[in-house]
Amino acid sequence: MKVLVTGGAGYIGSHTCVRLIENGHEIAVLDNLSNSNEKALQRVKSITGADFKFYKADLLDKEALNSVFSNERYDAVIHFAGLKAVGESVEIPLKYYANNVSGTINLCEAMKNNNVKKLVFSSSATVYGNPKSLPITEDFPVGATNPYGQTKLMIEYILKDLYLSDNSWDIALLRYFNPIGAHPSGLIGEDPRGIPNNLLPYISQVAVGRLPYLNVYGNDYDTPDGSGVRDYIHVIDLADGHIKAIDKLNANPGLVTYNLGTGNGFSVFEMIRAYEKASKRKIEYKIMPRRQGDIAACYANTDKAKNELGFQTLYGIDDMCESSWKWQEMNPNGYK
Ligand code: NAD
Numbered sequence: 001m002k003v004l005v006t007g008g009a010g011y012i013g014s015h016t017c018v019r020l021i022e023n024g025h026e027i028a029v030l031d032n033l034s035n036s037n038e039k040a041l042q043r044v045k046s047i048t049g050a051d052f053k054f055y056k057a058d059l060l061d062k063e064a065l066n067s068v069f070s071n072e073r074y075d076a077v078i079h080f081a082g083l084k085a086v087g088e089s090v091e092i093p094l095k096y097y098a099n100n101v102s103g104t105i106n107l108c109e110a111m112k113n114n115n116v117k118k119l120v121f122s123s124s125a126t127v128y129g130n131p132k133s134l135p136i137t138e139d140f141p142v143g144a145t146n147p148y149g150q151t152k153l154m155i156e157y158i159l160k161d162l163y164l165s166d167n168s169w170d171i172a173l174l175r176y177f178n179p180i181g182a183h184p185s186g187l188i189g190e191d192p193r194g195i196p197n198n199l200l201p202y203i204s205q206v207a208v209g210r211l212p213y214l215n216v217y218g219n220d221y222d223t224p225d226g227s228g229v230r231d232y233i234h235v236i237d238l239a240d241g242h243i244k245a246i247d248k249l250n251a252n253p254g255l256v257t258y259n260l261g262t263g264n265g266f267s268v269f270e271m272i273r274a275y276e277k278a279s280k281r282k283i284e285y286k287i288m289p290r291r292q293g294d295i296a297a298c299y300a301n302t303d304k305a306k307n308e309l310g311f312q313t314l315y316g317i318d319d320m321c322e323s324s325w326k327w328q329e330m331n332p333n334g335y336k
């Protein structure tokens with residue numbers, strides 16, 4: 001299939017581009033590089049030995065979007081492009097709503113105008129808010145607690161309405177848990193701008209000496225060791241979930257929703273120990289108050305993705321930390 005990957009220069013997008021090519025798909029990438037570097041795409045090319053088109057374009061630019069679609073015929077779109085910093089979304093909500101929601105509407109209009117009706121969308125476990133129990137199944141109630149989460153939820157609703165209005169669309173809503181890790185080559189990985197918000201990029205910058213210590217946000221949660229528990233999934237496994245979703249869309253399923261996680265929860269302290277083992281460095285940390293908006297624990301029930309997509313994760317926490325460390329060590333300043 002020929003797949004247009006929006007946000008393909010980003011963290012998850014670049015890894016998915018590699019796996020798409022390795023699975024025999026043809027790709028093109030659309031990205032405005034607002035949170036990424038074109039070098040990631042050069043490295044995707046060197047990992048795979050494949051060439052592909054890159055359109056430096058913004059989803060808010062309808063004209064540019066239409067020319068991307070009139071230039072080539074795509075069978076499907078995987079839509080990663082979006083802004084994702086929770087704190088920033090609270091400070092500048094309009095930017096988040098415009099970029100994520102309007103950007104997706106523009107994308108769907110361009111797809112419709114060009115009769116491309118297979119779409120995989122990057123949603124998030126954040127749509128479950130504070131879950132009433134664990135593990136989380138896809139039919140749990142949804143509700144967001146910040147503008148970033150609201151954009152994910154709104155887009156899910158918009159895509160459901162789009163499908164209801166025209167059932168010739170096939171749409172997969174993929175709710176990611178916590179993607180971490182990097183390609184085993186160490187050539188591509190997560191390259192956050194500024195101080196990282198998420199745990200793993202923060203730990204890896206402490207390990208490499210860019211940051212002095214980790215702030216552990218709370219050791220008094222109702223969890224086995226008091227720190228927050230999350231379902232960390234290797235970015236390569238996550239990328240493979242998209243390949244499975246593309247296969248699923250070919251069977252014309254209509255609109256489908258899947259959790260992409262491992263089903264296992266790990267605490268902050270367990271992640272510190274795993275990263276120390278992988279990097280052979282000491283991770284200094286300080287216990288801080290809980291971070292606003294955080295929940296105690298979150299992990300997926302993965303049965304639906306397993307049964308309907310044949311999705312099974314291959315990598316464990318040690319692989320995730322080792323590949324993250326390899327990327328961090330080979331690229332101490334990211335792509336810069
Ligand atoms: P990322 O920031 O690395 O990648 C997103 C890409 O989209 C970037 O390359 C950015 O330049 C591009 N982009 C943003 N707005 C754009 C626009 N208007 N036009 C064109 N390109 C634009 O983020 P990521 O971690 O790879 O996440 C990919 C997707 O998955 C996002 O939608 C994110 O919300 C979602 N997601 C991420 C996580 C996570 O923990 N990383 C978890 C759940 C969901």
Ligand code: UD1
Pocket residue numbers: 084086087124125126148149178197198199200202214215216217218227228229230268291292293294
């Ligand atoms: C965060 C976002 C969520 C988003 C997800 C992926 C918040 C409240 N939630 O989820 O909306 O979908 O990232 O981008 O921001 N931790 C520390 N110290 C740190 C960083 C994190 O102790 O410096 C802890 C957190 O309290 C949490 C765990 O590590 O228990 C994981 O945090 P993080 O990586 O930010 O992911 P989420 O909180 O799951």
